[in-house]
Amino acid sequence: MTRYKAIISYDGTLFSGFQRQPEARTVQEELEKTLTKLNRGEAITVHGAGRTDAGVHAYGQVVHFDLKEARDLEKLRFALDTQSPDDIDVVAVEQVADDFHCRYAKHSKTYEFLVDNGRPKNPMMRHYATHYPYNLDLASMQEAVKDLIGTHDFTGFTASGTSVEDKVRTITRAEVTRDTKTGFLVFTFSGNGFLYKQVRNMVGTLLKIGNGRMPVSQIKTILAKKDRHLAGPTAAGNGLYLKEIIYED
Amino acid sequence: MTRYKAIISYDGTLFSGFQRQPEARTVQEELEKTLTKLNRGEAITVHGAGRTDAGVHAYGQVVHFDLKEARDLEKLRFALDTQSPDDIDVVAVEQVADDFHCRYAKHSKTYEFLVDNGRPKNPMMRHYATHYPYNLDLASMQEAVKDLIGTHDFTGFTASGTSVEDKVRTITRAEVTRDTKTGFLVFTFSGNGFLYKQVRNMVGTLLKIGNGRMPVSQIKTILAKKDRHLAGPTAAGNGLYLKEIIYED
Structure with a gap:
């Protein structure tokens, strides 16, 4: 048995997310179908590092899977890439240790979130950025976003009813910039x-702060009170990108 | 009667081009449907400056149309924008002279063409750039593209069987650059x-030159011989953008 790790990119628009589920088109299922074909019909299971939701995109999702025989890496990448649907691309394939697990091996993830702040929107980007045609004060958001950096209990920022018990996470990078060419806002978050x-x-929440409808101190308040009701609405999935995953070793 | 000029942007992916045609979804028809609704059901005809093909996008298409009454410009823009389908956006509306015609008034157009030169492609851009995963020598293309500037008979670069008799046009700007952030090639052409x-x-043709399968002098040869067979294949419509139209007055 040989274990492979692959970096894949996909356009989340036509997927019900990464994770396999009945009667829905998912990235995991499409990859498994392609790999099974390449494996002469013997079923292959694909594990993913991040379970992106419906509409969420990826430039650097990481998966792993096992094949019986060792394969030429570029040939395997090329076959997987060209035989996968057009909205999935295979960026890189490498051989890894048999006990490597893309989800459980220590890593840091970077997410990017794009906001089209134009009026009207850019129609070419309607599936690739969230449209927010209201006033946004960049300086307020830049001040507030810093409060997310560090190790915090993020209960106030997760969906209520989440089954995960430990809600303490560490964010190492949190920033907002305005792309001077497109005028889009680019939110970047890295963490474990x-x-x-x-x-x-x-x-x-940051958009509400930028729009002046929440104070700059709101992030601090939410982290202290751990109350989801104090946070802003969930931004739409179409602006979110799983950008990169870096493993510790 | 009041004549209005509007700048519109659209994602060409789901359109059979700009111009109305039976049993096909077109930009012209969608705009006419929206305007007719805004005009209490009385039919409105929309004229377009450029007849973009299927799959071709626009940031700066210009149209004109007539309404019986004068309207508040921003209200009209907003109504047209929000009531048009999601893949059409209305950037600006202004009132113009009754004899203004967006196609016949003297103007210069700028087109941009995006080529995704990556391997694999960027899946988010598969409808918004043409994928060309082969070697491209930027310097050769930059040398060759200059030969397009000026007033020439472009017979060798048009589809055979075109009904237009006069094939002399003037190109004022023709360049190729590589976007350092995305690695994409950006072709820009302006002309009358x-x-x-x-x-x-x-x-x-420029892609064939960049890939070394045609000499740098090929543009000159095509312009001199006026023979379509000497030019490269027609690049796919999904990379093309009608970027801007500037009127002389």
Whole structure:
């Protein structure tokens, strides 16, 4: 048996998320179908590092899977890439240790969130950025976003009813910039793990702060009170990108 | 009667081009449907400056149409924008002279063509750039593209069987650059008018030159011989953008 790790990118628009589920088109299922074909019909299971939701995109999702025989890496990448649907691309394939697990091996993830702040929107980007045609004060958001950096209990930023018990996570990078060419806002977050809907809830809160409908101190308040009701609405999935996953070793 | 000029942007992916045609979804028809609704059901005809093909996008298409009464411009823009389908946006509306015609008034058009030169492609851009995963020598293309500037008979770059008799056009700007952030190639052409499929045929030829399968002198040869068979294949419509139209007055 040989274990392979692959970096994949996909356009989340036409997927019901990464994770396999009945009667829905998912990235996991499409990859498994392609790999099974390449494996002469013997079923292959694909494990993913991040369970992106419906509409969420990826440039750097990581998966792993096992094949009986060792394969030429570029040939395997090319076959997987060209035989997968057009909205999935295989960026890289490498051989890894038999006990490597893309989800449990220590790693840090980077997410990006794009907001089209134009009026009207850019129609070419309607599936690739969330449209927010209201006034946004960049300086307020830049001040507030810093409060997310560090080790905190992020209960106030996750979906209520999440089954994960430990809601303490560490964010190492949190920033907002305005792309001078497109005028889009680019939110970037890196950390050792994110709770369900955490990034989208942080963005939803920052947009309310930028629009002046929440104070700059709101992030601090939410972290202290751990109350989801104090946070802004969940920003739409179409603006979110799983950008990169870096493993510790 | 009041004549209005509007700048519109659209995602060409789901359109069979700009111009109305039976049993096909077109930009012209969608705009006419929206305007007719806004005009209490009385039919409105929309004229477009450029007849973009299926899959071709626009940031700066210009149209004109007449309404019986004068309207508040921002209210009209907002109504047209929000009531049009999601893949059409209305950037600006202004009142113009009753004899203004967006196609016949003297103007210059700028087209942009995006080529995803990555391997694999960027899946988010598969409808918004043409994927060309082969080697491209930027310097050769930059040298060759200059030969397009000036007043020439572009017969060799238009679709055979075009009904337009005069194939002399003037190109004032023609360049190729590589976007340092995305790695994409950006072709830009400005001129007083372009023949049917001219931009896509120029790009197809420049790609062959960049890939070393045609000499750098090929543009000069095509312009001199006026022979379509000497040019490269027509590049796909999904990379093409009608970027801007500037009127002389």
